[in-house]
Amino acid sequence: MEESISMEIVNPHAAGVDIGSRTHWVAVGQSEPDVREFGVFNQDLFALADWLDERNIRTVAMESTGTYWQNLYTVLVARGFHVILCNGKFTKNIKGKKSDVMDCQWIQKLHTLGLLSGSFLPDGQTEQLRTYCRHRSNLLHAAASTSKKMQKYLRLLNFRLDVVVKDICGLTCLLIIRAICEGEKNPQKLASLRHGNCRRSEEEIACALQSNERKDYLFALGQELETYDHLQLKIGQCDKEIAKMLEDIIGSD
Incomplete structure (x- = not known):
């Protein structure tokens, strides 16, 4: 019988964000109520940050292509969150994702387990x-x-x-x-x-x-x-x- 290996939680208050051109999907956990969709307007980004605050999130991992991440990144950093931007190719190459798990939940899980490394982001x-x-x-x-x-x-x-x-x-x-x-x-x-x-x-x-x-x-x-x-x-x-x-x-x- 194959022995399962449990992994240590490194970031207990972590969120995952799948950045899109028109909407952002956010997960703070692995159940359905832990996932929400937000728009890309300023008020949507502030509402997203408010929700993360309400859920006691401290660190956020974002996956994005292009420059769609920049406005949300600015809002979250200004609100005091630790934010990393991760490469989508890396998250997709990690085995173990089930077909019914949304990308934002997969990002959240990997970030919780400390398996994501952030891309270099220059200062302001x-x-x-x-x-x-x-x-x-x-x-x-x-x-x-x-x-x-x-x-x-x-x-x-x-x-x-x-x-x-x-x-x-x-x-x-x-x-x-x-x-x-x-x-x-x-x-x-x-x-x-x-x-x-x-x-x-x-x-x-x-x-x-x-x-x-x-x-x-x-x-x-x-x-x-x-x-x-x-x-x-x-x-x-x-x-x-x-x-x-x-x-x-x-x-x-």
Whole structure:
């Protein structure tokens, strides 16, 4: 006869939460009354925390994909609960779950037995800094995509700046593109806008600026330039916020 092995309860006041995009299932035990479903609005998250308080819960294990866990995590930590975020692949790989047991109950059971380890969660300041940096990276990708579109319309207009100037978003190119979008057509006048550090002569640049003057391409080029300028403004604003955050983090050490 196979001998059963009883496991020690490590976290006697534990809850398990199965985080969803529209609802959160919460278990504080293994019986039916120990399970409740909550919504995702602020009042629902506060009600969830109140219920955990009423059931004398001290520690909570959450399983989630994406970023759906973040708002509930913030509420629970602010209310004094010890919260861990666990990987769903890990909980599903532990054998022993019965088919009629809900995921939140399985998470609660594993957490009660001390079988779950939490993922790394940065502190509040670090999380904010990551948000700013991630957003800045997205803006940089968008700006790079916009610069490629500007280069495309320049080629269609037969402005072959890409042949004579290395960086389409360098000082020389941007000065010339702005003048083009403002209506300047004269190749010599456009070439005279070259920056002093540009290796190409005005004559070489002027040869690349013989346009077909297509109005639709000029319009599209102007639109992309406006988008590029807007993105650069947003990137600058992100840089300021990142600088402030770094000052706060360094100052708090």
